[in-house]
Amino acid sequence: xxxxxxxxxxxxxxxxxxxxxxxxxxxxxxxxxxxxxxxxxxxxxxxxxxxxxxxxxxxxxxxxxxxxxxxxxxxxxxxxxxxxxxxxxxxxxxxxxxxxxxxxxxxxxxxxxxxxxxxxxxxxxxxxxxxxxxxxxxxxxxxxxxxxxxxxxxxxxxxxxxxxxxxxxxxxxxxxxxxxxxxxxxxxxxxxxxxxx
Amino acid sequence: xxxxxxxxxxxxxxxxxxxxxxxxxxxxxxxxxxxxxxxxxxxxxxxxxxxxxxxxxxxxxxxxxxxxxxxxxxxxxxxxxxxxxxxxxxxxxxxxxxxxxxxxxxxxxxxxxxxxxxxxxxxxxxxxxxxxxxxxxxxxxxxxxxxxxxxxxxxxxxxxxxxxxxxxxxxxxxxxxxxxxxxxxxxxxxxxxxxxx
DNA sequence: ACTTTTTTGTAGTGATAGCTTCAAAACCAT
DNA sequence: ATGGTTTTGAAGCTATCACTACAAAAAAGT
Numbered sequence: 001x002x003x004x005x006x007x008x009x010x011x012x013x014x015x016x017x018x019x020x021x022x023x024x025x026x027x028x029x030x031x032x033x034x035x036x037x038x039x040x041x042x043x044x045x046x047x048x049x050x051x052x053x054x055x056x057x058x059x060x061x062x063x064x065x066x067x068x069x070x071x072x073x074x075x076x077x078x079x080x081x082x083x084x085x086x087x088x089x090x091x092x093x094x095x096x097x098x099x100x101x102x103x104x105x106x107x108x109x110x111x112x113x114x115x116x117x118x119x120x121x122x123x124x125x126x127x128x129x130x131x132x133x134x135x136x137x138x139x140x141x142x143x144x145x146x147x148x149x150x151x152x153x154x155x156x157x158x159x160x161x162x163x164x165x166x167x168x169x170x171x172x173x174x175x176x177x178x179x180x181x182x183x184x185x186x187x188x189x190x191x192x193x194x195x196x197x
Numbered sequence: 198x199x200x201x202x203x204x205x206x207x208x209x210x211x212x213x214x215x216x217x218x219x220x221x222x223x224x225x226x227x228x229x230x231x232x233x234x235x236x237x238x239x240x241x242x243x244x245x246x247x248x249x250x251x252x253x254x255x256x257x258x259x260x261x262x263x264x265x266x267x268x269x270x271x272x273x274x275x276x277x278x279x280x281x282x283x284x285x286x287x288x289x290x291x292x293x294x295x296x297x298x299x300x301x302x303x304x305x306x307x308x309x310x311x312x313x314x315x316x317x318x319x320x321x322x323x324x325x326x327x328x329x330x331x332x333x334x335x336x337x338x339x340x341x342x343x344x345x346x347x348x349x350x351x352x353x354x355x356x357x358x359x360x361x362x363x364x365x366x367x368x369x370x371x372x373x374x375x376x377x378x379x380x381x382x383x384x385x386x387x388x389x390x391x392x393x394x
Numbered sequence: 395a396c397t398t399t400t401t402t403g404t405a406g407t408g409a410t411a412g413c414t415t416c417a418a419a420a421c422c423a424t
Numbered sequence: 425a426t427g428g429t430t431t432t433g434a435a436g437c438t439a440t441c442a443c444t445a446c447a448a449a450a451a452a453g454t
Contacts, residue, residue, distance in 0.1 A: 022314075030442055167361055173311050186349075199420075
């Protein structure tokens with residue numbers, strides 16, 4: 001019924017995501033957001049309720065769109081080392097892509113803060129846990145499917161890779177070049193299988 | 198000459214460090230600092246000039262005090278894998294220690310921000326680069342001293358470990374327990390030498 | 395045309411940010 | 425004591441924060 005929206009919701013979320021991704025949650029003000037969206041703050045609050053809620057929607061959008069590297073590895077039924085190498089490389093390509101802000105949006109927006117003292121960190125907690133779960137699933141399946149001996153249990157390797165992904169994001173932020181990063185992905189992938197290369 | 202300081206400078210820096218470490222640079226206000234130090238803001242500005250300068254001093258203090266794990270590994274002349282394992286474990290113990298805020302102060306205080314849009318991140322850049330330089334030196338010496346074949350050049354492994362340390366800090370923040378973290382250190386250490394375990 | 399419903403732009407809310415002003419206070423030297 | 429020097433505490437500065445009140449604007453239903 002009423003007056004139509006100036007900006008479709010999905011488009012607004014995408015723009016907001018990129019701002020949070022680039023500047024972080026704390027350093028992105030509602031004024032920044034409404035300027036980037038080209039609407040007044042009242043529109044923003046009418047549509048999303050609060051800065052926190054808009055952030056939650058943005059991170060949900062990110063998780064659904066930019067963490068598909070795990071699914072890609074699952075679909076291809078590779079051995080453990082190849083799967084991990086591919087997954088890390090693909091994630092790193094996203095982190096270093098010129099088409100989106102540098103690094104991982106979950107890390108960049110919520111910073112290094114603990115869920116206790118940052119609203120944003122609490123919101124990203126679930127996303128990080130879900131990624132780790134899917135990583136464990138991937139490793140377990142790849143190991144069983146190819147009979148590859150692992151250097152540690154799947155759940156632990158998933159946590160290791162979770163940390164590795166965060167590290168890669170940080171290295172991108174500090175200006176590491178893509179060639180170095182790809183080599184680092186290979187080193188990290190090698191760590192997952194027992195006695196390789 | 199004049200009136201004596203209520204709080205010695207070194208003590209003030211240590212208290213400030215712990216606040217920045219725990220809350221992050223942005224979320225730590227001058228009011229927080231002056232409350233923790235038990236002095237008015239004018240004393241703080243008289244002694245340090247600005248919040249930024251106090252932060253710089255705090256991070257210098259941290260770098261000198263809490264990154265000695267590299268020197269410890271250098272002194273003991275271990276082989277590459279043992280040196281890296283020990284260094285990662287020691288760093289993780291600091292990150293998870295109940296005597297200091299969780300995680301790495303450089304990460305926690307400057308967050309995941311890029312040096313371009315955060316004063317704090319720019320200040321920590323040099324510390325991170327110095328750590329990486331010393332890591333490369335350690336790996337090179339350990340490799341030469343024991344004739345261990347590396348999985349990649351020392352500088353690249355140093356960057357890998359730099360990322361790994363950041364990842365470990367983040368895993369601590371998200372509540373990983375010490376046993377898991379130690380096992381992750383071992384996995385990461387194994388990745389540095391050619392064809393181990 | 396008129397009512398209803400929703401969104402919009404403008405202006406402004408109290409709270410808090412980093413930082414400064416300035417006189418009183420606390421020391422040393424004479 | 426007195427004068428010189430530095431630090432301290434209290435109050436206040438401007439700017440910005442997330443957020444809201446309110447009425448005009450733009451659609452749909454009748």
